[in-house]
Each structure stands twice: as structure tokens, then as C-alpha cells.
Amino acid sequence: MSNTTIYNFSAGPAILPESVLRTAQSEMFDYNGTGFSVMTMSHRSDVFMSILYHAEQDLRQLMDIPDNYKVLFLQGGASAQFNMVVMNLANGFERVDSVVTGNWSQIAHSQMGKLSHANIHLAAHGGEQYNYTDLPSPDTWDVSEKSAFVHFVINETVHGLQYRDIPKLATALPPMVCDMSSEILSRPINVADFGVIYAGAQKNIGPSGATIVIIREDLLKRCSSHIPDVWNYQSHVERQGMYNTPATYPIYISGLVFRWLQSQGGVAQMQTINALKAKILYEAIDNSGGFYINNVQPRARSQMNVIFRTGKPELDELFAQESTTRGLRLLRGYKSMGGMRASIYNAMPLQGVEALIEFMQEFQKRYG
Amino acid sequence: MSNTTIYNFSAGPAILPESVLRTAQSEMFDYNGTGFSVMTMSHRSDVFMSILYHAEQDLRQLMDIPDNYKVLFLQGGASAQFNMVVMNLANGFERVDSVVTGNWSQIAHSQMGKLSHANIHLAAHGGEQYNYTDLPSPDTWDVSEKSAFVHFVINETVHGLQYRDIPKLATALPPMVCDMSSEILSRPINVADFGVIYAGAQKNIGPSGATIVIIREDLLKRCSSHIPDVWNYQSHVERQGMYNTPATYPIYISGLVFRWLQSQGGVAQMQTINALKAKILYEAIDNSGGFYINNVQPRARSQMNVIFRTGKPELDELFAQESTTRGLRLLRGYKSMGGMRASIYNAMPLQGVEALIEFMQEFQKRYG
Numbered sequence: 067m068s069n070t071t072i073y074n075f076s077a078g079p080a081i082l083p084e085s086v087l088r089t090a091q092s093e094m095f096d097y098n099g100t101g102f103s104v105m106t107m108s109h110r111s112d113v114f115m116s117i118l119y120h121a122e123q124d125l126r127q128l129m130d131i132p133d134n135y136k137v138l139f140l141q142g143g144a145s146a147q148f149n150m151v152v153m154n155l156a157n158g159f160e161r162v163d164s165v166v167t168g169n170w171s172q173i174a175h176s177q178m179g180k181l182s183h184a185n186i187h188l189a190a191h192g193g194e195q196y197n198y199t200d201l202p203s204p205d206t207w208d209v210s211e212k213s214a215f216v217h218f219v220i221n222e223t224v225h226g227l228q229y230r231d232i233p234k235l236a237t238a239l240p241p242m243v244c245d246m247s248s249e250i251l252s253r254p255i256n257v258a259d260f261g262v263i264y265a266g267a268q269k270n271i272g273p274s275g276a277t278i279v280i281i282r283e284d285l286l287k288r289c290s291s292h293i294p295d296v297w298n299y300q301s302h303v304e305r306q307g308m309y310n311t312p313a314t315y316p317i318y319i320s321g322l323v324f325r326w327l328q329s330q331g332g333v334a335q336m337q338t339i340n341a342l343k344a345k346i347l348y349e350a351i352d353n354s355g356g357f358y359i360n361n362v363q364p365r366a367r368s369q370m371n372v373i374f375r376t377g378k379p380e381l382d383e384l385f386a387q388e389s390t391t392r393g394l395r396l397l398r399g400y401k402s403m404g405g406m407r408a409s410i411y412n413a414m415p416l417q418g419v420e421a422l423i424e425f426m427q428e429f430q431k432r433y434g
Numbered sequence: 435m436s437n438t439t440i441y442n443f444s445a446g447p448a449i450l451p452e453s454v455l456r457t458a459q460s461e462m463f464d465y466n467g468t469g470f471s472v473m474t475m476s477h478r479s480d481v482f483m484s485i486l487y488h489a490e491q492d493l494r495q496l497m498d499i500p501d502n503y504k505v506l507f508l509q510g511g512a513s514a515q516f517n518m519v520v521m522n523l524a525n526g527f528e529r530v531d532s533v534v535t536g537n538w539s540q541i542a543h544s545q546m547g548k549l550s551h552a553n554i555h556l557a558a559h560g561g562e563q564y565n566y567t568d569l570p571s572p573d574t575w576d577v578s579e580k581s582a583f584v585h586f587v588i589n590e591t592v593h594g595l596q597y598r599d600i601p602k603l604a605t606a607l608p609p610m611v612c613d614m615s616s617e618i619l620s621r622p623i624n625v626a627d628f629g630v631i632y633a634g635a636q637k638n639i640g641p642s643g644a645t646i647v648i649i650r651e652d653l654l655k656r657c658s659s660h661i662p663d664v665w666n667y668q669s670h671v672e673r674q675g676m677y678n679t680p681a682t683y684p685i686y687i688s689g690l691v692f693r694w695l696q697s698q699g700g701v702a703q704m705q706t707i708n709a710l711k712a713k714i715l716y717e718a719i720d721n722s723g724g725f726y727i728n729n730v731q732p733r734a735r736s737q738m739n740v741i742f743r744t745g746k747p748e749l750d751e752l753f754a755q756e757s758t759t760r761g762l763r764l765l766r767g768y769k770s771m772g773g774m775r776a777s778i779y780n781a782m783p784l785q786g787v788e789a790l791i792e793f794m795q796e797f798q799k800r801y802g
Contacts, residue, residue, distance in 0.1 A: 072469040079682050087471055091462040101440040101761075103455055104685065105641050108444040108764055139508040141643065145664040145678035181549065181664045200739040214628050268679050273473050275509065275643040275681030294548045296513040310513035312448050313638050313643030313681055319473065393469075396476055 067412075070393035073418035077223050077371060077400070078269035079250070081413040086272070088323040102320045108139060109311050118307060121321035128324060128333055129250075129282060131257050136303050136386075138279040139317050143266040144247045146297070147277065148174040151262060151336055153244050154289045154299050156184040159214035163240070167192040167201050168222025169400070170245065184214060194345065199224040200363040204233040213240045214288075215261055221249040223269070224400040226373035226407065227366050234259050241285065249370050251327060252276065252412055253337040267320050270411045272372065275316035327412065336412050343410045343419045344369035350423040357434045358426065375405030376433075382406060385429055394422055438541075438761035441786035444598050445591050445739060445768070446507040446616070446637035449781040453688040454640070472686045477679050485682075486675060496692060496701055497618075499625050504671050506568055506647040507685050511634040512615045514665070515645065516542040517549060519585065519611050519630060521666050522657045524552040527582035531608070535560040535569050537768070538589025538613065543585075552582060563689060566593040572601040581608045582656075589617040591637065592768040593739035594775065595734050609653065616644065617738050619695060619782055621705040627750050629653055638738065638779045643684035656679055671685035695780065704780050711787045712737035712780045718791040725802045726794065743773030750774060753797060 074081040080204050086266035097104045107114045118308060122137045131137065140146070156162050159205055162184045165177045172193070179186040191208050208315055209216050215279065221228040232255055241261025246328045250265040257263065262281045268274035281299055289300035327336065348367060349373050351358040360367070360374045377383055382405050386398045399405040442449040465472045468481050490505045496757065499505065508514070521690045524530050532543045540561070547554040557577050558570035577584050584603065589596040603610060609629025615796045618633040630649045636642035649667055657668035663677055670677045695704065716735060719726040719742050728735070728740045744750055750773050754766045767773040780789055792800055 074474050076474065076479070078679065079474060079477060082471065082474050087462055087473070090473075091459055093742050094462070102442065102763070103450065105455070105458075106442050106444065106447060106450050109447060109642065110769070111444070111764065141511070141681070142664060143509070143678050144516070144557040146510075148754070149662040149664065162517060177662050177664070180660055264677065268682075273683055274477065275684055292548055294517040294545050296510060296517065296545070311446065311634065311642045314636075315641055315683060315687075316681065319683075327522065370731045389627055395470070396479065401478070 067325040071421070072393045072395060073397050073414065073421055074161050074412070075398040075408045075414070075422070077407060077409040078266070079274045080271040080272060080409060080411050082319070083323065083326045083413045086326055088318060088320065089322055097188060097244050103265070105315045107314065108316050109308060114314055117318050117321055118312070120424050121317055121324060124321065124328065125278070126323035127253070128327055129257055129366065130279075132227050134283050135257060136281050136283055136301050137322070138299065138307050139312055140277045140279055140302065141275065141313055143268070143274070143277055144245050144264060144428055145173070147245065147279065148177045150297050150299070151264070152178045152182045152184065152217070153293050153297060155243070155262070155285055156182055156214040157213070157288050157290045159184055161185045161187050161210055161213045163187050163189040163207070163213045163216040165190045165202065165207055165216065165218035167219060168198055168227050169224035169369045169402075170222055171219040173219075174219065174245065178217065187196070187213065189216060190265070192227070198227065199361045201227055201229055201366040204235060209235065209239050211238055211240065213242045215243045218242045219245040221246070221368055223371045223409070224249045224403055226362055226368045226371050228358070228370065230365055230366035232256075232259070241282065251333055251336065252370060254333050267316060269409075271323050272413065273316040273319045275313035276320050339416060340369050340410070340412065343414065344372065345417055346423060347372050347408065347410065350426055354426070354430055357430045370409060370411055372408045372410060373399060373403070373405060375399070379404060384433070389425055392425055394425055439789070440761045441782065441789060441791070442763050443776045443778070443782070444764040445775060445777040446634070448637055448640045448777060448779050450687070451641040451691065451694045451781045454687065454694055457690055458687060465595065466702060467741070475682065477676060477682050482682055485679070485686050485689055489685055489692060492590060492689065492692035492696065493646070496695055497623070497625055497648075501623060504649050504650050504654070506649070506667065506670050506675050507680055507688070508645045508647055509643065509673060509681050511539070511636070511642070512538070512613050512632060513545075515613065515632040515647065516545045518527050518667070519583070520546045520550045520552065521665060522544065523611070523630070524582040525581070525652055525658045526549055527552055527655050529553050529555050529578055529581045529582040530616065531555050531557040531575070531577045531581045533558045533570065533575055533584065533586035535587060535591035536566055536595050537585040537770070538590055539585070541614065541765050542587065544604045546585065555581065557584060565714070566595065567729045569595055569597055569734040574602060577603065577607050579606055579608065583609045583611045585611045587613040589614070589736055589738050591616045591739045591777070592771055594728070594730055594736045594739050596736035598733055600624075600627070609650065610620060619701055619704065620708050620738060621700050635684060638776070639688050640781065641684040643688040644680035644688050645651055664679050675688070703775055708737050708778070711782065711784055712740065714791060715740050715776065715778065715787055718794055722798055725798045738777060738779060740776045740778060741767060741771070741773060743767070749801060752801070756797065757793055760793055762793055
């Protein structure tokens with residue numbers, strides 16, 4: 067290894083704060099004087115129960131989660147939630163509203179109808195409307211008061227889109243169910259505006275294997291006992307998240323990330339830094355005289371996943387290769403998209419983005 | 435911390451070989467010269483794809499898995515498999531046969547009927563027949579040729595039961611679907627005798643979050659496209675286990691355990707050591723003159739989870755407390771069972787069992 071500083075721009079599983087990995091390393095054989103690795107502890111041991119409890123409390127503090135919301139750490143990622151939200155919350159409803167704004171919400175839309183009698187109604191389609199260069203405003207979503215809920219993905223990692231203005235619906239309209247995998251904890255949100263928030267941990271928190279579900283407790287009444295317990299929110303709530311063995315180590319790591327966020331000043335401070343990181347990177351693209359291209363409307367540009375391309379696939383490939391040798395890793399775009407993608411989650415320091423911009427400018431000088 | 439050697443008898447998440455934790459610790463910031471932690475790698479990166487590939491190949495070597503079997507590393511534990519096996523394999527069948535032999539197969543039996551039109555037929559019930567002190571012989575299972583499959587749990591952690599003779603059905607009978615969570619890799623088995631083998635990794639492999647599924651490929655034809663992709667074996671096979679983000683770190687740790695098993699002489703050598711560990715522990719119980727009690731018939735006694743009690747709950751509690759201070763950890767029995775349980779998985783060294791026996795004898799001298 068050279069002494070080049072390595073910056074990890076992976077879209078997920080993604081960068082973790084160095085101090086979190088340092089703690090995990092130092093506690094590998096002995097968590098907090100117990101003589102145990104967290105990885106080898108019974109999930110029902112007092113020690114792990116305490117880890118889980120504090121992870122939940124710290125997340126509640128960071129997101130200011132109201133008391134009438136339950137928090138679960140499940141398995142299966144956002145992909146499992148696509149179906150769990152319908153199975154659990156659409157009982158007795160004929161319709162679910164679904165907003166498609168990119169790759170992930172498209173997959174959610176195609177999966178949600180399986181195992182459900184409800185009609186999965188397309189409430190808006192950002193691909194058809196804007197070719198995924200802009201987002202349909204919540205005012206234009208075709209939502210019915212009779213729907214079980216409205217599902218959307220607030221940040222689309224593949225298309226580099228994010229609702230900068232956080233959607234909010236009239237109170238007469240059904241609850242919003244939101245996939246926040248790739249932006250949870252990146253900025254303050256009002257949890258009370260949502261019915262369910264879920265997030266795979268492997269993007270803006272870090273490790274894969276844990277999935278956070280935040281659910282308004284009155285919605286739990288909808289969970290039918292006909293749903294298998296392992297996919298039933300109510301069953302997990304009743305067993306305090308211990309219905310089955312959770313992914314203990316990813317939960318422990320997530321908890322360390324929550325503490326790191328608190329030490330950094332919390333979500334409000336993250337918003338400030340994230341906004342700055344995104345601002346300078348989009349400016350570098352926009353000020354490149356067309357060498358680097360991002361076609362997303364400014365109001366819909368993601369602060370988490372910044373996509374760009376040169377317009378020449380062979381030059382994009384060269385960029386990916388050369389940036390890798392310079393310690394700027396995993397900048398290749400999503401397989402179906404090509405180009406580049408810089409995921410600049412909470413744990414990406416400003417210096418990482420500055421190093422990327424410096425390389426972009428140097429690369430342009432050589433090949434522009 | 436004192437210098438007492440600590441032995442972890444947790445039923446799961448469970449003990450890991452010290453060398454595995456040592457490797458994980460040393461590679462926390464740099465896996466194999468990549469400059470990355472495995473925890474922060476994209477699951478689609480060449481490096482992680484290689485980790486996954488080798489984990490599968492090493493598991494294939496250890497278990498001698500035939501080429502016509504697919505191997506998946508999924509999420510959700512055995513509890514998710516209870517339903518996935520029915521959803522995927524009972525399409526077009528009217529009946530599934532289910533053998534109840536303890537706590538876990540009872541839960542499986544009660545869950546399997548959810549989301550399925552098939553009748554979950556009770557093929558045998560070890561609780562009704564033997565009060566869970568013996569196992570119904572496969573010859574006596576009430577199995578129909580027309581059933582989709584026969585489900586059973588080969589080792590029951592709570593009741594301390596294990597089929598010492600591995601069940602095998604006549605070829606005219608439906609495929610066996612087996613939960614091997616708590617004994618996978620503890621002894622040689624003939625994979626070709628099974629339709630599906632599944633196992634949560636958190637018992638005899640170690641970390642929670644990864645679930646191994648080994649499935650005979652002709653059975654994949656039964657997987658309907660109406661099943662959500664995230665719970666559809668065929669979807670996972672088609673995407674080489676990358677349908678959604680897998681639990682990367684638990685898979686990496688599992689792979690390290692597979693290499694450790696190879697270095698120890700593989701599954702045949704494990705069987706020899708596991709048999710010896712179980713033999714001396716059951717002898718210690720049986721030779722205690724009734725101070726320690728295990729009522730399981732010898733032919734059905736688990737080599738993985740050895741349960742025992744003194745017959746006096748307050749003495750059991752004292753045993754749990756005193757053993758803990760002596761470095762013998764997590765010996766309390768399952769919450770609904772009381773008493774003690776020593777889980778002596780592959781990673782438990784013979785010395786750990788010897789230390790437990792020494793303490794048992796000393797404890798008996800003081801309180802017997």
C-alpha cells in the first residue's frame with residue numbers, strides 16, 4: 067500500500083467513520099470489559115440488549131422520534147420492506163399509491179403488488195414525466211384518501227435524485243411510507259409527517275444487514291395475524307425486536323455510528339456539511355464547461371449521490387481507473403447507468419470531496 | 435478483567451474461533467491490501483464478489499455439496515426460511531408434511547401455513563409422543579408421496595435433541611427440507627439426501643445476519659414469479675446471490691470460519707472432537723449420582739446443545755451465577771426451560787468442556 071489517503075465513494079455498503087472502525091477493532095475481543103466480542107454474544111444477553119436499547123435511544127434522540135413511533139432493527143434491507151409495508155398496512159384497503167422517481171421506487175412499485183390484493187396505483191412517474199432528471203412535486207401526486215398509504219423513495223441513488231423539499235401531504239390524505247435508506251440522518255426531518263420510515267443501514271449509516279423501521283403505532287393495528295410473524299411489524303414490536311435473532315453486529319456498528327453523529331453535532335450539523343460537500347461538487351461539474359455533465363434539475367439534485375459523466379464512455383472508464391489509483395475509490399456509476407457516481411454520505415469528510423474535485427480538474431486538463 | 439480464560443457457551447449468536455476474530459481485527463482497516471474494511475465495500479465490488487465466491491466454494495468443499503445444488507447466503511435467519519420454503523416449494527401442492535420435535539420445529543409448524551393454501555400436515559410430534567425426551571423415528575413419520583416436502587429440524591437447541599442417525603426417506607417420498615442451523619458442519623452428511631438444507635449462521639458458524647440455503651436445482655422450477663423477488667429462491671439464484679445487498683460482514687466472517695474448519699481437518703475431524711466433547715459432558719451428568727439431570731434418551735441427545743438441571747431452581751440459578759464468575763458464560767437454559775444449557779459448537783475447544791466438567795464436580799461437592 068502507498069500512503070495515499072483512500073476515500074471510499076461506494077453507494078453501499080458504504081464508508082464508515084474511521085473512529086467507528088477503530089472502536090470495533092479495539093473491542094473485537096472484549097466489549098466494555100465483558101471479555102466477549104459483540105459478534106459472539108447471545109442476542110438475549112443483558113449486554114446485547116443494552117446495546118440494542120442504546121442504539122434505539124440514540125436514534126430517537128438524533129431524529130427526534132416522537133413517543134408514538136416504534137423503532138425496529140430488522141433484516142432483509144429495503145427490498146424486504148417493499149413487500150412488508152403492503153402486507154402489514156394494506157389489509158382491508160383496495161388501493162396503495164406508489165410514486166416512481168427512479169430505479170429503487172420502480173422496483174418497489176413492481177414488487178408491492180405481489181402477495182397483496184390491493185391495487186398498486188401509480189401516483190406519479192418521474193421517468194415518464196422528466197426522464198428522471200427531475201422529481202414530480204407532491205402537489206401533483208395522484209393520491210386518494212382511500213388508499214392505505216403513499217409510498218415513495220426520498221433519495222434515488224442510481225439517478226442521483228433527492229426531494230430537497232421534504233414531501234408533506236394534507237392530513238386528510240393517507241400516511242406517507244418512505245424509503246430513506248440513502249439519506250436517513252443526513253438532514254433534519256419531521257418524523258411525525260410520516261406513517262413509516264424505513265432504511266437499509268448500508269448506505270448512510272454504513273454496514274449491511276440491519277434495516278431500520280420507524281412506524282407510527284396506530285398503524286400497527288392493521289397488521290394481521292395471518293402475516294408470518296417474521297414479516298409482521300406487530301410481532302416484532304411485541305417481542306421488543308427479539309422475535310428472531312437480529313443481525314447483532316451490524317446493529318452494534320450502527321449504534322457506534324449514531325454515537326459518532328452525536329459527537330459531530332447531530333443531524334443539523336450533518337446537514338450543513340452535506341450541503342457544502344454537494345454544493346462544491348455540483349459547482350465543479352457545472353463550471354467544467356461541459357466536460358462533466360449532470361442533467362438533473364438543481365432542485366432535485368441529490369446531496370448524497372452525485373452522478374456525472376463526460377459524455378464519452380471510454381473517458382468515463384479512464385476516469386474510473388485513474389481515480390482508483392489515486393485513492394478515490396468506487397466512483398463507477400450504477401451498472402445500468404454508466405458514468406460516475408460519487409456517494410458522499412455523512413461519513414465522507416469534506417476533504418474527500420475536495421480531493422475528488424482536485425482530481426476532476428486535473429483529469430480535465432489532461433483529457434479535456 | 436481477571437486472567438480467567440473465558441468460555442462462551444451461548445446458544446447463538448455463538449462462540450467464534452479466536453483466530454477468526456484475530457483475522458477480522460487485523461483486517462478491520464485493510465482487507466488483503468485493498469485499503470478497505472470489508473464492512474465498507476460495495477457488495478458488487480470485485481473484492482467482495484471474490485469473498486462471496488470463496489465462501490461458497492469452501493462451504494461446497496467442506497460439505498461435499500453436489501453440483502446440482504445451489505448455495506445462497508440470504509438474510510432473516512431460519513425464521514424467514516420457515517415461510518420461504520412453503521412459498522417457494524409448495525406451489526401446486528395440497529400438502530406439506532411437518533415433523534415437530536421441539537421448540538423450533540413447533541414454531542416452524544405454526545408459521546408454515548401462513549401465506550400458503552397447502553395443508554401443513556403434522557407428520558409426527560415428539561412432544562406428544564415423548565414429552566421431548568426422544569425423537570420420532572423417520573420410519574414412523576406420516577408422510578405422503580403427494581406432499582410438497584417434509585420439513586424437520588435436525589437439532590433442537592432448546593430441548594437438547596438431535597437425530598444422531600441422519601434421517602433418510604425412500605426415494606418415492608417427497609424431498610426433505612431440513613433446518614440445520616444448530617449443527618451444520620458439525621458432522622458429515624450426504625447433501626444429496628436432502629431437497630433443501632438451510633441454516634442461520636449464528637449457531638454453529640458464529641455471527642448472526644447470514645442464512646445459508648442449499649437447494650437442489652430442480653426444485654427451483656417450483657418457485658413462482660408471483661413470489662416477491664426478495665423471498666424467491668429463483669430470483670436470488672438468477673442474480674448469483676446479489677438480488678439485494680447481502681449481509682456482507684457476516685458472510686465474510688462465515689467465510690473465515692469455513693477456512694478455519696478446513697485448517698482443523700474439516701467436518702470429519704469436527705465430528706470426532708464433537709463426539710468426544712459430548713461424550714464426556716453427558717458422562718459427567720450421568721455419573722453425578724442424580725445431582726445433574728438430563729432426561730433425554732441417549733440416542734436422541736444433542737452433541738451440540740447439552741441441557742441439564744439439578745432439579746432445584748434456586749440451585750440452578752446459583753450454578754448460572756457462579757459459573758459466570760469462573761469464566762463459564764451463558765450457561766442459563768432457554769427462558770421457557772430453565773436449568774442449564776451448554777452449547778458446545780465446533781468452535782468450543784475440548785478444554786472448555788473440561789473446564790465446565792471440573793466446575794460441575796466442584797459445585798456438586800459444595801452443594802450436593
